[in-house]
Amino acid sequence: MKNRYGLLSSLTAIALFIVLETVAIVMVVNGSVVQRYKVLGAVRSVESWFWARTSKISYYFNYKTENERLAAENLQLRQQLAGYAAAQAELDSVVRIIEPDYTFIGATVIRNSVDKQHNYLILDRGEKEGVEPGMGVITARGVIGIVSAVSRHYSYVISLLNTEQSVSAKHAGSGAFGPMTWQGRDPGRALLAEIPVHVQVAPGDTVLSSGFSTIYPPDIPIGSVEDTHISQGSSQELTVVLFEDFRSLHNVYIVRNNRGTEIQELYEKAR
Amino acid sequence: MKRPADIFYFVLLFLLQLVISDYVHLGPWICLNLIPLLILLIPLSYRPHAVLLIAFGLGLGLDLLSDGVPGLNAFAAVLAAAPRKFFYRTMVNADRQDKTEVPLMGEVGLVKYLKYLAVLTAIYLVAYVLVDCISFRPAGFIALKVIASWLASTALCLLLALPLQSRN
Numbered sequence: 001m002k003n004r005y006g007l008l009s010s011l012t013a014i015a016l017f018i019v020l021e022t023v024a025i026v027m028v029v030n031g032s033v034v035q036r037y038k039v040l041g042a043v044r045s046v047e048s049w050f051w052a053r054t055s056k057i058s059y060y061f062n063y064k065t066e067n068e069r070l071a072a073e074n075l076q077l078r079q080q081l082a083g084y085a086a087a088q089a090e091l092d093s094v095v096r097i098i099e100p101d102y103t104f105i106g107a108t109v110i111r112n113s114v115d116k117q118h119n120y121l122i123l124d125r126g127e128k129e130g131v132e133p134g135m136g137v138i139t140a141r142g143v144i145g146i147v148s149a150v151s152r153h154y155s156y157v158i159s160l161l162n163t164e165q166s167v168s169a170k171h172a173g174s175g176a177f178g179p180m181t182w183q184g185r186d187p188g189r190a191l192l193a194e195i196p197v198h199v200q201v202a203p204g205d206t207v208l209s210s211g212f213s214t215i216y217p218p219d220i221p222i223g224s225v226e227d228t229h230i231s232q233g234s235s236q237e238l239t240v241v242l243f244e245d246f247r248s249l250h251n252v253y254i255v256r257n258n259r260g261t262e263i264q265e266l267y268e269k270a271r
Numbered sequence: 272m273k274r275p276a277d278i279f280y281f282v283l284l285f286l287l288q289l290v291i292s293d294y295v296h297l298g299p300w301i302c303l304n305l306i307p308l309l310i311l312l313i314p315l316s317y318r319p320h321a322v323l324l325i326a327f328g329l330g331l332g333l334d335l336l337s338d339g340v341p342g343l344n345a346f347a348a349v350l351a352a353a354p355r356k357f358f359y360r361t362m363v364n365a366d367r368q369d370k371t372e373v374p375l376m377g378e379v380g381l382v383k384y385l386k387y388l389a390v391l392t393a394i395y396l397v398a399y400v401l402v403d404c405i406s407f408r409p410a411g412f413i414a415l416k417v418i419a420s421w422l423a424s425t426a427l428c429l430l431l432a433l434p435l436q437s438r439n
Contacts, residue, residue, distance in 0.1 A: 017323055114296065185412065
């Protein structure tokens with residue numbers, strides 16, 4: 001009787017082991033970070049509140065670097081503005097009102113990871129400020145990620161430093177484009193693939209966002225080419241040194257594509 | 272883990288793991304994990320079902336409350352918890368003389384304790400890193416990450432096991 005009970009107990013333990021491991025694997029395969037964010041909404045709200053406070057403390061110690069970076073960005077924007085002012089005179093003759101393709105929402109990073117395979121950011125802007133899932137996140141020095149989930153005051157962004165994330169990027173000199181992905185090792189480097197072998201690429205060449213997706217505006221500088229190699233004899237892969245230092249991210253812009261819905265509707269019609 | 276002090280230390284270690292996961296970043300090669308030590312601290316008298324469920328709960332709790340993919344730590348924790356008693360019997364208490372509830376370093380000896388802890392940590396980290404990286408990371412990266420994480424995690428777990436050297 002005792003043996004039977006022991007055998008039964010062992011069998012149920014094995015069954016429980018299989019069930020728990022299966023549940024865990026199914027969660028890994030299907031359970032995205034977004035679901036976790038939604039399931040634990042209340043916990044995340046408290047955590048986000050706490051992170052917002054701790055990020056202010058760490059930001060205090062980075063004021064000098066951040067100010068210098070913002071000053072450089074301001075200078076660049078002023079130069080661009082001067083160029084636009086000259087063009088404005090010509091545009092004034094055009095009667096129709098030009099709606100910008102993209103509008104931007106400034107946000108602060110309150111949580112950021114760079115050392116994992118699936119990195120993410122939390123921003124201090126949410127539904128209240130008009131943030132929606134699917135919007136891109138950028139800085140003046142690169143693309144940062146895509147908004148994945150939004151709460152009232154915060155948004156959850158899947159970082160470019162995520163092995164499942166891909167960004168359409170192009171080689172500035174030739175315009176050749178391809179998917180750029182992070183390889184999971186160095187937060188300062190990514191890989192731009194599918195560049196045709198005939199395209200002349202040199203170390204130091206700039207890589208820009210292609211603008212072929214509805215997520216990011218075109219021509220945002222992302223990084224510079226470090227080296228190239230031929231992949232499977234048919235295309236080049238470029239190692240790109242990212243301009244943006246993800247470890248010290250603080251101020252970012254959330255991008256709204258004002259024509260995104262229209263493009264998406266057209267795409268749906270064509271399918 | 273019947274004394275309030277043991278439960279308190281167990282909870283404290285779990286909270287420390289949350290802090291490590293959220294705030295201690297040692298690069299892509301190293302992940303520090305204390306869950307193997309927590310599994311080791313579950314009393315040996317507990318039924319296998321209870322041990323598996325506790326391990327699953329610990330892993331899933333860590334997945335949900337900190338950075339990570341849901342199910343990843345849960346998978347590794349259950350895999351490490353399942354053969355726990357087997358390794359205890361073969362590596363620590365081969366002669367079946369010791370009737371201890373929770374094997375402690377001061378009672379079983381440093382070498383035996385280290386071997387026991389190192390094996391559980393290795394099982395945990397191999398499962399964790401494989402599921403996290405397989406199919407999109409080269410084998411060399413996976414192997415290096417497992418070894419670096421194993422060395423770092425075993426050392427940290429050993430350090431944190433010191434306050435629990437003996438019952439007296």
